[in-house]
Amino acid sequence: MELKFVATTRPQKLSPTVQRRQKLVRRIDQQIGYVRQMIKGQQPRAAEVFTCSLLVTSQR
Numbered sequence: 001m002e003l004k005f006v007a008t009t010r011p012q013k014l015s016p017t018v019q020r021r022q023k024l025v026r027r028i029d030q031q032i033g034y035v036r037q038m039i040k041g042q043q044p045r046a047a048e049v050f051t052c053s054l055l056v057t058s059q060r
Contacts, residue, residue, distance in 0.1 A: 037044050
C-alpha cells in the first residue's frame with residue numbers, strides 16, 4: 001500500500017472588517033431573539049435583560 005501526498009492550500013483568515021461585520025450581525029440576531037422572547041411573554045435571563053437595557057440607554 002502506497003500513500004500519496006498532495007499539497008493543500010491553507011485556509012485564509014477573515015479580514016478584520018469581515019470579523020467586525022460578523023460580530024455585529026451575531027449581536028443583532030441575539031437582540032432580535034430577546035425581543036421575540038419578550039413578545040411571547042417569556043422573561044429573558046438577567047444577563048440578557050442587562051445587555052438589552054445597556055443598548056436602550058446608549059441610544060438616548
